[in-house]
Amino acid sequence: QKEVEQNSGPLSVPEGAIASLNCTYSDRGSQSFFWYRQYSGKSPELIMFIYSNGDKEDGRFTAQLNKASQYVSLLIRDSQPSDSATYICAVNYGTGNTPLVFGKGTRLSVIA
Amino acid sequence: DGGITQSPKYLFRKEGQNVTLSCEQNLNHDAMYWYRQDPGQGLRLIYYSQIVNDFQKGDIAEGYSVSREKKESFPLTVTSAQKNPTAFYLCASSMPGTGLGETQYFGPGTRLLVL
DSSP states (O other), X not given: OOOEEOOOOOEXXXXXXXXXXXXXXXXXXXOEEEEXXXXXXXXXXXXXXXXXXXXXXXXXXEEEEETTTTEEEEEESSOOGGGOEEXXXXXXXXXXXXXXXXXXXXXXXXXX | OOOEEEEOSEEEEOTTOOEEEEEEEOSOOSEEEEEEEOTTOOEEEEEEEEETTEEEEOTTOXXXXXXXXXXXXXXXXXXXXXXXXXXXXXXEEEOSOOSSOOOEEEOOOEEEEEO
């Protein structure tokens, strides 16, 4: 069974702090990893994807991948109240146009 | 303006009725997907299609049907056999092959309610 595990939260951080969201996956052979953000009542929107071990930065967001330990994380620097949402980790366990496997998401609350 | 559109935004189903949810994309994506999301739950795959005239069942296909007659369109029918259809339905599509896995983009969703 291909699984993606996330802590459901809520994770509460003060405004301006770093929010750290974590995700573990079950298949060591996985190739690609994605972070989506979903606001209440809206559809998920892609924030970042990462394929290689290490860090990938995009503005206030940094994705970190450690294939040996089978985890991927998302760091949000200088957290803002507008970052309050559910963050969903997704993993591609196949190649080509195969469906992603999604975690259940972590709810983040940034307190002003 | 490229993107994925879903209609209607809200849909009401009566007992024993079949309803169809529309999903259209103009991104030239090969693959399209349907997911169901229940309150506080993750995304569950209903059906997906990697090419025109072909589709595969996902984890919760019972009570649903799809067609893929055109690359741009992937409608989902919720049949009367689906006993608990109230949920948020999300359509997605993914980019042409990169060899490293595909990035999926989502439409705005359709919220289905049972009368």
